[in-house]
Amino acid sequence: MRCFRVSLPVLLLAAAWSGAQTLKPVATISLPGPPGKRFDYLTIDYPDHYLLSAHLGAGILYVIDLRSNRLVKAIPDVPGVEGVEYVPELHKVYTSDWLENKIGVIDLRQFRVLKKIPTREKPDGSAYAPPFHKLYVSDERGKTEAVIDVRTDTVVKNLSFNSETGMPQYDPVARKVYVNLQDQNIFAVIDPRTDQVVARYAVGRCRGNHGMALDVEHRRAFLSCEDNNLMTVFDLEKHTPIAYLPLAEGGDVIKYDPGLRRIYEACYSGAISVFQEEDANHFRKLENFPVQKKVHSLAVDTETHRVYAPEQEENGKPVAKMVVYEAVAGSR
Numbered sequence: 001m002r003c004f005r006v007s008l009p010v011l012l013l014a015a016a017w018s019g020a021q022t023l024k025p026v027a028t029i030s031l032p033g034p035p036g037k038r039f040d041y042l043t044i045d046y047p048d049h050y051l052l053s054a055h056l057g058a059g060i061l062y063v064i065d066l067r068s069n070r071l072v073k074a075i076p077d078v079p080g081v082e083g084v085e086y087v088p089e090l091h092k093v094y095t096s097d098w099l100e101n102k103i104g105v106i107d108l109r110q111f112r113v114l115k116k117i118p119t120r121e122k123p124d125g126s127a128y129a130p131p132f133h134k135l136y137v138s139d140e141r142g143k144t145e146a147v148i149d150v151r152t153d154t155v156v157k158n159l160s161f162n163s164e165t166g167m168p169q170y171d172p173v174a175r176k177v178y179v180n181l182q183d184q185n186i187f188a189v190i191d192p193r194t195d196q197v198v199a200r201y202a203v204g205r206c207r208g209n210h211g212m213a214l215d216v217e218h219r220r221a222f223l224s225c226e227d228n229n230l231m232t233v234f235d236l237e238k239h240t241p242i243a244y245l246p247l248a249e250g251g252d253v254i255k256y257d258p259g260l261r262r263i264y265e266a267c268y269s270g271a272i273s274v275f276q277e278e279d280a281n282h283f284r285k286l287e288n289f290p291v292q293k294k295v296h297s298l299a300v301d302t303e304t305h306r307v308y309a310p311e312q313e314e315n316g317k318p319v320a321k322m323v324v325y326e327a328v329a330g331s332r
Helices: 008-016
Strands: 023-030 042-045 050-055 060-065 070-075 081-087 092-097 102-107 112-118 123-129 134-139 144-149 154-160 165-171 176-181 186-191 196-202 209-215 220-225 230-235 240-246 251-257 262-267 271-279 282-290 307-314 317-327
Touching: 023 070, 042 081, 050 081, 050 307, 050 317, 060 081, 081 134, 092 123, 092 134, 112 154, 134 165, 134 176, 144 165, 176 209, 220 251, 240 282, 262 282
Parallel strands: 081 123, 123 165, 165 209, 209 251
Antiparallel strands: 023 317, 042 050, 050 060, 060 070, 081 092, 092 102, 102 112, 123 134, 134 144, 144 154, 165 176, 176 186, 186 196, 209 220, 220 230, 230 240, 251 262, 262 271, 271 282, 307 317
8 A cells, every 4th residue: 555645746747737727736646566557447436435547558456545545455467457447336346358358357345356257359448337237348359349247247248340349438318328439430329228239320520439428418428539639529419520629649538527517638649638618519628738648548536626647657767656636727
């Protein structure tokens, strides 16, 4: 277990970024995995106030206490962990471990892997549909969506596509699962009652739609278009894109903070692109907030509005750390 502190590098970064509009670094959390190794998805376990972070290159899942910013546990045996999804009613985490093409099932009370579920090729992003007790995992290179019944921890169906599959999301209003078909620039809709694909929609000028976040209230999806550096706003009712905004190069994971109505996208080139939702039909870019290069994932705590981004290098030198940012008020 490691403590955090507001170190000199954080103070220097805060000074360097004092002109930024949207975020300011407030803390770093040192992580025990080998430095210089790639990180991937993060998610938040709100009941326990845990940040769950995938250290892909190290094969470790970190459990961090958000109230104290202390590392609670580094859970091994998740080789090549990419996607991370928390199932509250079971107190379990499901990890997409692409180096062995399996889904790890982790008990967050015991902090250990209970089971591994074989899947297709390169399991990546995942989404949980609570009313149906089903986890949807994009087997990116296998061009499938694996459907897992979390009550039995078994694969109950594999949906095949003629495309690599990007990030899925569950929409609790429509009670549908959405998945990006990133080779075809298609937004696909799955009905979790039948696990059938019920619709496919083109995403316009968006190319390589991989990442996805939802504004459920205003019926919008935010798509990360990796091949042409755009953030696309997709209308979930009219099934069409309504806005395109420029990203910093190398966009990947995208998240939405409904309280601030901000969209954040981690970009591998060394920025978090930040956008403001003025209303359901109007969006503007606030800035490319500067971060270290190779930062391509983040999480947003919607209760505190803090943003968490793991770093694998600092000024070209290998590190393993989590940087904590406060949202700057008044930048809307």
